[in-house]
Structures are given as structure tokens and as C-alpha cells.
Amino acid sequence: MNWCLIWYGxxxxxxxxxxxxxLLASCGRESFAPxxxxxxxxxxxxxxxxxxxxxxxxxxxxxxxxxxxPGTSLASxxxxxxxxxxxxxxxxxxxxxPDAGPEPPEGWRPPPYDVPxxxxxxxxxxxxxxxxxxxxxxxxxxxPYGNDVQLPDMPSYRIHHGLDFPNETGTPVLAASSGxxxxxxxxxxxxxxxxxxxxxxIIQHDxxxxxxxxxxxxxxxxxxxVQEGDAVEQGQLIAGVGSSGEVSGPHLHFExxxxxxxxxxxxxxxxxxxxxxxxxxxxxxxxxxxxQFISGAAMTLLPLNVDTAVRKQRTYSLVVKSDEIWQxxxxxxxxxxxxxxxxxxxxxxVHIYERELEIFPGQTSFEIISAxxxxxxTATPISIDTPLPGDQTGPLPEG
Numbered sequence: 001m002n003w004c005l006i007w008y009g010x011x012x013x014x015x016x017x018x019x020x021x022x023l024l025a026s027c028g029r030e031s032f033a034p035x036x037x038x039x040x041x042x043x044x045x046x047x048x049x050x051x052x053x054x055x056x057x058x059x060x061x062x063x064x065x066x067x068x069x070p071g072t073s074l075a076s077x078x079x080x081x082x083x084x085x086x087x088x089x090x091x092x093x094x095x096x097x098p099d100a101g102p103e104p105p106e107g108w109r110p111p112p113y114d115v116p117x118x119x120x121x122x123x124x125x126x127x128x129x130x131x132x133x134x135x136x137x138x139x140x141x142x143x144p145y146g147n148d149v150q151l152p153d154m155p156s157y158r159i160h161h162g163l164d165f166p167n168e169t170g171t172p173v174l175a176a177s178s179g180x181x182x183x184x185x186x187x188x189x190x191x192x193x194x195x196x197x198x199x200x201x202i203i204q205h206d207x208x209x210x211x212x213x214x215x216x217x218x219x220x221x222x223x224x225x226v227q228e229g230d231a232v233e234q235g236q237l238i239a240g241v242g243s244s245g246e247v248s249g250p251h252l253h254f255e256x257x258x259x260x261x262x263x264x265x266x267x268x269x270x271x272x273x274x275x276x277x278x279x280x281x282x283x284x285x286x287x288x289x290x291x292q293f294i295s296g297a298a299m300t301l302l303p304l305n306v307d308t309a310v311r312k313q314r315t316y317s318l319v320v321k322s323d324e325i326w327q328x329x330x331x332x333x334x335x336x337x338x339x340x341x342x343x344x345x346x347x348x349x350v351h352i353y354e355r356e357l358e359i360f361p362g363q364t365s366f367e368i369i370s371a372x373x374x375x376x377x378t379a380t381p382i383s384i385d386t387p388l389p390g391d392q393t394g395p396l397p398e399g
Contacts, residue, residue: 109138109334113274115177115234119362122325124209125274127176128234130218130254131241135171138276138334139163139254141309145268145331146316159317161266162217162255169222169250171241174234176216176254176273179205181230181238182261187219187245197253198245199224201238202261209258210324217255220245264321270333271323271364280359282332283323284367286315286344288375293318293329295377298345304356306338315344318377326366337361344369 111133117125131137142150143164149157183202188195197219205214222242226232243250256269275281282301286294295318301311316322316329337359344353351371359365 107136107138110277110279112137112276113362115274117274117362119360120364122366123271123364124325125272125362126207126209127216127256127269127272127274128174129273130174130176130216130252131165131167132172132174136165136167139165139270140251141311141313144313144333145266145270146320146329147313148317150313159319161263161320162253163269164251164253165241166249166251167241169240169242171252172237173201173218173221173239173241173252175203175232175236175238177203177205177207177234179203179232181226181228181232182215184224184227184230194246195244196246198247199239199242201226203232203238204261212259213261215255215257215261217253217257219253219255220247220251222250258324267321267323268328268331270331271326271328273333275362276334278361279334279336280361281364282335282340282342282357282359282367283326283328283364284330284342284369285328286330286353286369286371288371288373290374291370292375294346294371294375295329296347298347299330300343300345301332301335302341302343303336304339304341306336306340308336311335326364328366335359342367342369346371 112129113125115126115128117123129137140163143160144150145160145163148159149155180203181201182204183200185199186195187197187200197217199219199221201218201221201224203216203218205216208214218239220242221239221244223240224238225240226236226238232238241250241252254269256267256272257263257265258267259265270281271283286297288294293316295315297315299313299315303310311332313330313332322328339356339358342355342357346352351373353369353371355367355369357365357367
């Protein structure tokens with residue numbers, strides 16, 4: 001119903017307001033009950049959560065989140081008391097076994113450092129390992145560079161001009177650095193036609209050292225994946241390990257040649273191949289009172305605080321060349337860093353020298369041991385299959 005009040009032809013807003021208020025009060029009266037109040041939740045103390053408890057502390061004012069004060073505990077009525085006797089921290093440490101876990105497999109080595117590597121300015125570890133990690137990418141310790149075979153139950157063979165890496169047939173052989181293949185194929189001796197090296201790859205690298213060319217040789221391979229003239233990159237597959245040539249089993253024979261591609265210009269590869277991470281190299285010079293190299297001296301390297309094998313070899317034969325920088329006549333490669341004792345014996349029971357030394361990761365540690373006597377080397381007989389001086393490849397029956 002619409003209401004309209006007319007008072008002498010005019011609307012009266014005051015009267016309309018009064019009548020409308022009364023109308024609304026009389027229409028649709030409804031009763032509204034007040035809301036029922038919910039009683040406050042009351043839990044017994046043992047069921048209250050930790051966050052609802054504010055513990056008292058001697059350190060007043062230092063309250064952490066959740067109402068806890070650092071260094072305090074809840075009341076005994078709030079948390080159960082654990083059964084048994086607690087273990088103090090120093091007692092718990094006695095239960096820790098520092099060497100728990102499986103032993104690494106025999107012969108395991110960490111990965112080698114990336115190349116080029118020169119932590120010391122005289123180092124030139126510029127060559128990567130010619131075999132992949134997971135294979136035996138470390139050499140035979142008993143047939144080192146500049147030495148004959150060092151096993152007492154094996155007869156003398158020949159002074160080694162490289163390093164040998166025994167592996168299963170077909171193991172990938174990798175380029176130690178970038179360069180150009182200058183030879184790929186069987187490498188028979190020009191003197192007697194015997195294929196001592198077997199299937200061989202020789203790479204001339206695309207960089208020089210001290211103004212000289214550098215070559216690497218890979219011998220006794222099963223098959224070749226490159227040919228002469230190919231450009232190769234470091235780590236590229238070039239061959240597979242085999243037993244071609246004059247060998248007793250499958251392995252890679254590896255040489256570093258400096259200056260010319262000649263058998264007589266080899267250098268010790270252990271001073272060129274990057275060490276394993278955390279490992280280093282020992283090189284040195286054993287000389288007489290006239291500062292002349294002493295060859296054939298028996299050497300023993302005993303680890304003092306390192307878990308590794310005792311190493312034995314001899315100082316270089318005079319038929320191999322030393323590094324231009326180090327001018328060494330002995331090298332122990334692939335040594336875990338730590339303390340060692342080096343003993344040198346002239347095999348006469350009189351001249352014995354000892355020195356303690358330390359091997360540093362990724363570096364060459366160098367020692368000079370000077371004797372007080374004059375050394376007279378024994379003349380080395382010339383082999384009938386020794387290459388002629390002009391022979392650039394000079395294959396000999398290397399192991």
C-alpha cells in the first residue's frame with residue numbers, strides 16, 4: 001500500500017515519517033533470540049601443546065617462537081620423562097666409525113686434473129691421459145721410463161722409452177692433445193723389417209714447447225680410427241688397445257717425443273700427463289761429486305703418512321733424455337700427496353742416501369741428491385736393431 005499524505009495540497013514529510021515509523025513497528029513483528037555463547041575450551045595441562053606454554057627462564061626477556069625460552073625445558077607435568085640413561089656427547093662420539101663404508105676397488109684412482117696444468121711455473125702437464133677414466137689409465141710401475149724391467153723374476157728386456165698401460169683388448173685409445181696425425185699404420189723397423197710397435201698412431205701437436213715440436217706415439221693398437229693427415233682433438237678416439245707387434249699381452253705403449261719424431265728424442269711422459277686430483281709427481285737428480293748423472297742406482301720410495309704401495313725403480317739409463325727444464329734422472333709419477341722417505345742405494349753397501357720429502361697435489365716435487373764420490377758409468381752395448389741416427393721413427397721392441 002502506498003501512502004501519500006496531502007495537507008492542503010502539500011506533502012508533509014514530518015507527519016509521513018511519524019506514520020511510517022508506526023507502521024513498520026506494527027508490521028511483521030518477529031522475535032530474535034540472542035546467540036548462545038560457546039564455553040571456552042579448557043584442556044588439562046597434560047594435553048596442552050608446547051606452543052601454548054610459556055616457560056619461565058632465568059634468562060628473562062629471551063623468548064623464542066612458540067613461547068619457548070632458549071635453554072629451558074617444559075614443566076615435568078607437560079612432557080613425559082624418557083626412560084633409561086642418557087648418552088653424553090663425548091660418549092656418543094666414541095660410537096662413530098670414521099672409515100665406515102666399502103673400500104675403494106684395488107687400483108682405483110681419482111679423475112685426472114684438466115689440462116693444461118701448471119700450478120708451478122716449471123711444470124708442463126699439457127697432455128690428457130690417453131685412456132678414459134674407468135680403464136687402467138696409469139702405467140706399469142715395474143717398467144718405468146728410463147728403466148729396464150724391475151721385477152726380480154723377469155729377465156732384462158730393454159730400457160723403456162715410454163710408459164705402458166695394460167688394458168683389455170678394444171679399450172678406447174684417446175688423443176692426448178689436439179694436432180695432426182703424421183703416421184697411422186704398422187711401423188716395421190727399417191733395419192730388420194720386424195713390426196715391433198705394431199699398429200701405431202703418431203700425432204704432431206698444434207702447439208710447441210720451448211720452440212720445439214711435440215709428438216705423441218700410441219703403439220700396439222688393435223685397430224685404427226684415424227689416418228695420416230687427419231686433424232684430431234684432445235680426447236678424440238683414435239684407436240683401440242691391442243697386442244699387435246712384439247708384445248706379451250694387450251696394452252698401450254705411449255711415448256712423448258720433443259723436437260723431432262725420433263726414438264732418441266723421447267721424454268718421460270710422467271712429466272707431461274696431468275696427475276690425478278690430489279696426487280703429484282716426484283722428480284729429481286742423483287749426481288756424483290762432479291755433478292754428473294749416476295745411472296742404475298736402486299731407489300725405494302716409502303710412504304710415511306699415505307696409504308699407498310712402496311715404489312721401487314732405478315735412476316735413468318744414460319741412453320734416454322731428460323726434460324729440458326727439470327734435467328732429472330728419476331721420476332716417480334702418480335703419487336698421492338703426503339710425506340715419503342726416499343732411499344738411494346748404489347748397490348755396494350756403502351753409498352746409501354736417505355731423504356724425507358713431501359708430495360704436493362698437482363705439482364712436481366724436485367730433489368737433488370749429491371754424492372761424494374766420482375761415478376764411472378759402465379759402457380752400454382749397442383743393440384744390433386738400434387735405428388740409424390737419421391731414422392725419424394726408430395721403432396724398437398718396446399714393451
